[in-house]
Amino acid sequence: MxxxxxxxxxxxxxxxxxxxxxxxxxxxxxxxxxxxxxxxxxxxxxxxxxxxxxxxxxxxxxxxxxxxxxxxxxxxxxxxxxxxxxxxxxxxxxxxxxxxxxxxxxxxxxxxxxxxxxxxxxxxxxLPLLAPMSQVAGRMSIQAGAHCLEKRQGGMGLLLGGVPGVAPARVVIIGGGMVGQHAAVMATGAGADVVILEKSAETMQALDARFGARVKTLFSSRGSVEDEVAAADLVVGAVLIPGAAAPKLINREMISGMKTGSVLVDVAIDQGGCAETSHATTHADPTYIVDGVVHYCVANMPGGVxxxxxxxxxxxxxxxxxxxxxxxxxxxxxxxxxxxxxxxxxxxxxxxxxxxxxxxxxxxxxxxxxxx
Structure with a gap:
C-alpha cells in the first residue's frame, strides 16, 4: 500500500x-x-x-x-x-x-x-487513540490556566499554588475522565485546591483512591456545577461523549456569575465546547474575554507540544x-x-x-x- x-x-x-x-x-x-x-x-x-x-x-x-x-x-x-x-x-x-x-x-x-x-x-x-492526547490536553489545561490567571493575560493576578499565608487558587474540573484526571495531577502538583465534578460513582471512587484528600469529588448536577463554577478561580471543561457534541453544562448566566479575572479552559472545544460562550481559538490567538472571564479554547492544544x-x-x-x-x-x-x-x-x-x-x-x- x-x-x-x-x-x-x-x-x-x-x-x-x-x-x-x-x-x-x-x-x-x-x-x-x-x-x-x-x-x-x-x-x-x-x-x-x-x-x-x-x-x-x-x-x-x-x-x-x-x-x-x-x-x-x-x-x-x-x-x-x-x-x-x-x-x-x-x-x-x-x-x-x-x-x-x-x-x-x-x-x-x-x-x-x-x-x-x-x-x-x-x-x-x-478510547485508546484519544487517550494520549487527552492526557496531554489535561496536563496542558492547568499550564494554560495558570498562565491566563496572570494579570497581564486578563486574569485576576493569582498564583495557582499560592504562597505561605496566601490561599491557593480553586480549580474546578468538570469531568473525571482521562482529561480530568491528568488536569488534577498537574493542579494538585502545583498546590491548587482541586474539585472534580463527575456523574459516575465508580469514577469518583477511583479518583478518591488515586488522589485521596488532595482532590474533592462531587456528584455533577446542575446545582453543583452552578455553585462550583461560581466559586472557581479556574474551571477546566473536561467532558466527553464519544463522537458526539459536548453537552453545554456551563450556560451564559453561570459565566456572568464567575469572578472577574477567573479563567475557563474548555478542553471539550474539539467537540463544540461545554460552555455556551466557548468558540474555538488557536495557539496564535488563544484567549478572549466574556463578562470578565478569560476563555482559553484552543482546539488543538496538544499541537503546542x-x-x-x-x-x-x-x-x-x-x-x-x-x-x-x-x-x-x-x-x-x-x-x-x-x-x-x-x-x-x-x-x-x-x-x-x-x-x-x-x-x-x-x-x-x-x-x-x-x-x-
Missing part, C-alpha cells in the same frame, strides 16, 4: 501523522510512504531523517493526495485537503465531526473511507496503520470491531450514529456501508 503523510496546515499545528520510526516500521512491512517536505520539522525530524527511514519526500500535498491509497494525519482535513480526497481512499486521523457540519458534508461528498482516531475503541473499553504529542500518538496509532496497510481497509475493519468503531464516513454514508444524530444524516451501519 502507498501511504501519504501530508504536512499539517491547521493554524499552529506542528504534529505529524507518522514519526520516522513509524515510517521505518511501515516500510519494513513492505509498504511505501510519501512524506511531504518539512512535515516533520515541528517534531525535530528533518526530511533527511525521513528519507533514511525509507520515505519518499514529496514537495506538494496535491501529489500526496493524488498518489496515496491511505492518508495518515493528525488533525481533521482542512477544506483544501478535503477537496483532494477521492472515492475509496482511506483517511485515518482525528475528525471530531459532530460539531462540524461543513467537514462532514465534504467527507460524505468525497466518497472516502474516513476513520476517526477519537472513536476507535479498546478491548477493555475506553508537538514532539511529545506526536510520539505519544504514534505509540497507539501505528498498529492500526500497519493493519490497514497489510490487510486493506475492508479486511482490517472486518477483523477488528474496535477499529470498525472508528469508521465515521464511508462511501458517502455517515456510519457513526452520534454524528448522524447530531447533524441530521441517515445513519448507516458500518458493515452495510462497506458492503455497498
Amino acid at each position: 502507498l501511504i501519504g503523510v501530508p504536512k499539517e496546515i491547521k493554524n499552529q499545528e506542528f504534529r505529524v501523522g507518522l514519526t520516522p520510526t513509524s515510517v521505518r516500521e511501515v516500510c519494513h512491512h513492505g509498504h511505501k510512504v510519501l512524506v511531504q517536505a518539512t512535515a516533520g520539522e515541528g517534531i525535530g525530524a528533518s526530511d533527511a531523517v525521513y528519507a533514511a527511514a525509507g520515505a519518499e519526500i514529496v514537495v506538494d500535498a496535491s501529489e500526496i493526495f493524488a498518489r496515496s491509497d491511505m492518508i495518515v494525519k493528525v488533525k481533521e482535513p482542512q477544506a483544501v485537503e478535503r477537496k483532494m480526497l477521492r472515492p475509496g481512499q482511506v483517511l485515518f486521523t482525528y475528525l471530531h465531526l459532530a460539531p462540524d457540519p461543513e467537514q462532514t458534508r465534504d467527507l460524505v461528498a468525497s466518497g472516502a473511507i474516513c476513520i476517526a482516531y477519537e472513536t476507535v475503541t479498546g478491548p477493555r473499553g475506553g 508537538a514532539r511529545t504529542s506526536t510520539f505519544a500518538l504514534n505509540n497507539v496509532t501505528l498498529p492500526f496503520v500497519v493493519a490497514l496497510a497489510d490487510k486493506g481497509h475492508r479486511q482490517a475493519l472486518a477483523d477488528d470491531p474496535h477499529l470498525l468503531a472508528g469508521l465515521n464516513v464511508a462511501g458517502g454514508k455517515v456510519t457513526y450514529e452520534a454524528v448522524a444524530t447530531a447533524l441530521g444524516y441517515d445513519y448507516v451501519e458500518p458493515d452495510r456501508a462497506l458492503a455497498a
